[in-house]
Amino acid sequence: xSTALSASKLKAIEAIAIVFRRVGYSAAxxxxxxESTNLGKSSLYHHFPDGKQExxxxxxxxxxxxxxxxxxxxxxxxxxxxxxxxxxxxxxxxEYYQGGRLGCLLGVLSxxxxxxxxxxxxxxxxxxxxxxxxxxxxxxxIKDAKDKxxxxxxxxxxxxxxxxxxxxxxxxxxxxKDVHAILLE
Amino acid sequence: xSTALSASKLKAIEAIAIVFRRVGYSAAxxxxxxESTNLGKSSLYHHFPDGKQExxxxxxxxxxxxxxxxxxxxxxxxxxxxxxxxxxxxxxxxEYYQGGRLGCLLGVLSxxxxxxxxxxxxxxxxxxxxxxxxxxxxxxxIKDAKDKxxxxxxxxxxxxxxxxxxxxxxxxxxxxKDVHAILLE
DNA sequence: TTGATTGTACCGATCGTTCGGTATAGTATT
DNA sequence: AATACTATACCGAACGATCGGTACAATCAA
Numbered sequence: 001x002s003t004a005l006s007a008s009k010l011k012a013i014e015a016i017a018i019v020f021r022r023v024g025y026s027a028a029x030x031x032x033x034x035e036s037t038n039l040g041k042s043s044l045y046h047h048f049p050d051g052k053q054e055x056x057x058x059x060x061x062x063x064x065x066x067x068x069x070x071x072x073x074x075x076x077x078x079x080x081x082x083x084x085x086x087x088x089x090x091x092x093x094x095e096y097y098q099g100g101r102l103g104c105l106l107g108v109l110s111x112x113x114x115x116x117x118x119x120x121x122x123x124x125x126x127x128x129x130x131x132x133x134x135x136x137x138x139x140x141x142i143k144d145a146k147d148k149x150x151x152x153x154x155x156x157x158x159x160x161x162x163x164x165x166x167x168x169x170x171x172x173x174x175x176x177k178d179v180h181a182i183l184l185e
Numbered sequence: 186x187s188t189a190l191s192a193s194k195l196k197a198i199e200a201i202a203i204v205f206r207r208v209g210y211s212a213a214x215x216x217x218x219x220e221s222t223n224l225g226k227s228s229l230y231h232h233f234p235d236g237k238q239e240x241x242x243x244x245x246x247x248x249x250x251x252x253x254x255x256x257x258x259x260x261x262x263x264x265x266x267x268x269x270x271x272x273x274x275x276x277x278x279x280e281y282y283q284g285g286r287l288g289c290l291l292g293v294l295s296x297x298x299x300x301x302x303x304x305x306x307x308x309x310x311x312x313x314x315x316x317x318x319x320x321x322x323x324x325x326x327i328k329d330a331k332d333k334x335x336x337x338x339x340x341x342x343x344x345x346x347x348x349x350x351x352x353x354x355x356x357x358x359x360x361x362k363d364v365h366a367i368l369l370e
Numbered sequence: 371t372t373g374a375t376t377g378t379a380c381c382g383a384t385c386g387t388t389c390g391g392t393a394t395a396g397t398a399t400t
Numbered sequence: 401a402a403t404a405c406t407a408t409a410c411c412g413a414a415c416g417a418t419c420g421g422t423a424c425a426a427t428c429a430a
Contacts (some may be wrong), residue, residue: 023298027211030420041421043376051420108296110350111288113208123351131349150347151357151363158343162315162335165295166308171335178336193409215386225411227388232409236386 008046010062012037017059021105025056025112056109056118063105064125071096072132075183076139086183090176093156100163100172107157129153142185152182194232195247197222202244206290210241210297240292241303249310250291256281257317260368261324271368274362278341285348285357292342314338327370337367 005013015037019028033055034041048054071092073083097104106129109122133149142148159175162168190198200221218240219226233239256277260270269340282289291314294307318334327333344360347353 024209024211024296026209027298029418030416040376040378042378042423045421046375103296106350107346111209111293111296113212119350126347126350147359150359154343154347154356154360155339156343157346158339158341159348161292161295161342162311162339164314165291165311167302171339174332174335175339214384215382224409225388227412228410230387 006030006061012039012047013058013062014021017063017105018102020056021103021108022058023050024108025114025118028052034155048089053115053148056114057146059105060109060118064128065124067129068132072129072136075136079139081184082140083184086180089183090180093176093179097160097172098162100169101167103155103160103164118120123171126153136183140185148182148185152179155179155182190247197224197229197232197242198243198247201240202248202290203246205241206288206293209293210237210299210303210315213237238300238303241299242306244290245303245306245310248315252310252314255270255316257321260321262282263322267325268369271365274368275365278361278364279358282345282357284343285345285354286352288345288349289342292345307334319366326370333367333370337364340364340367 002035003127016033019032019036023032029046030041033052034044037044039047044055045051047141048058050097071089075089077085106126110126110185130149130153134145135149137145155175155178159172162171162175200223201218203218203252204221213302215229215237218237219229224232229240230236233243237352256274260274262270291307291311294303296304296313299307315334315338318337319330322333338358340363344357347356347360
């Protein structure tokens with residue numbers, strides 16, 4: 001594993017993530033990133049020598065970590081608290097996506113012309129996420145775990161598109177109901 | 186209704202649409218659009234005086250028309266051919282999205298920082314699409330038509346995100362199976 | 371004092387857009 | 401029938417602005 005993140009760099013990454021999620025890759029200018037992080041351009045290049053591309057990769061790594069540790073892993077603890085952990089999981093999703101007002105980094109970057117390294121990383125993290133769902137479903141011996149894992153991620157991403165584009169948050173919260181049904185089948 | 190499109194302008198719009206679907210709004214440069222249409226930059230401004238924004242709006246209007254007339258309307262003819270019309274519908278989707286290799290204009294533009302007029306238009310056309318699904322489901326007196334209409338569009342958009350990002354076309358074709366089930370319930 | 375961090379000034383490239391102008395094909399005027 | 405005029409379609413060159421990125425001196429923290 002690589003070196004741990006300093007607190008200041010973590011704060012920068014969180015700010016950068018929000019910019020990417022809001023406007024995508026190409027439209028995220030160094031000026032926007034500078035303003036959102038409260039860091040001068042040279043400071044950004046100090047932390048991320050390869051510029052925007054490295055920022056995107058750093059954000060993706062951070063998101064993967066978040067996904068793995070904060071979001072998915074709690075699902076795997078103590079089967080007797082299955083119901084509660086699923087509810088907590090859905091609540092975290094609703095929070096992270098701001099009720100459907102803000103897109104998913106993976107989904108947003110999927111439809112952009114990023115450098116190949118970034119697109120590859122998006123693909124990898126997306127597959128990791130689906131795999132984590134599948135692993136969870138297999139714990140409970142649910143049939144067609146692979147299909148249903150993809151179904152869950154599809155519902156989240158599709159719900160976000162509908163919610164973000166129409167600005168009607170119901171589309172996302174309804175998608176979460178589908179996810180709920182899949183996880184507690 | 187506005188004036189009909191000339192054949193040459195229609196060809197330009199189709200070429201522009203592909204660029205937007207592949208790289209999004211911000212990353213679609215005038216140079217790319219010029220090359221894809223085989224039109225000089227200034228010729229593009231002759232056809233679309235307001236530039237990129239007008240191109241996006243023109244493409245959205247064309248897509249709305251396509252959606253309405255070519256894709257959805259055939260679903261409403263002759264209930265005795267319900268099965269066949271749904272199969273033809275799914276085949277058209279698979280074609281238009283190139284089996285999941287190319288995103289949907291609406292989905293792609295949802296996650297971009299477009300001019301407000303463009304975003305508004307995306308929202309409107311997205312709602313039109315959902316409404317058309319709902320109308321179809323109501324013809325067959327299916328319960329919760331509104332929810333299921335949103336579910337269908339969500340499956341398509343979510344499937345495209347997974348398929349485009351991972352480059353695994355199964356995610357999209359599996360999504361279409363969901364749509365199939367919804368339409369023929 | 372040394373190394374990490376930052377602000378300022380700057381670079382060439384590219385952005386979306388505008389300008390000036392050409393070619394062609396009708397249409398009106400004589 | 402010949403001429404002037406207009407409309408449409410197209411183009412390359414250039415505009416000012418902004419892009420991502422660099423150089424370097426100043427500053428802060430150890």
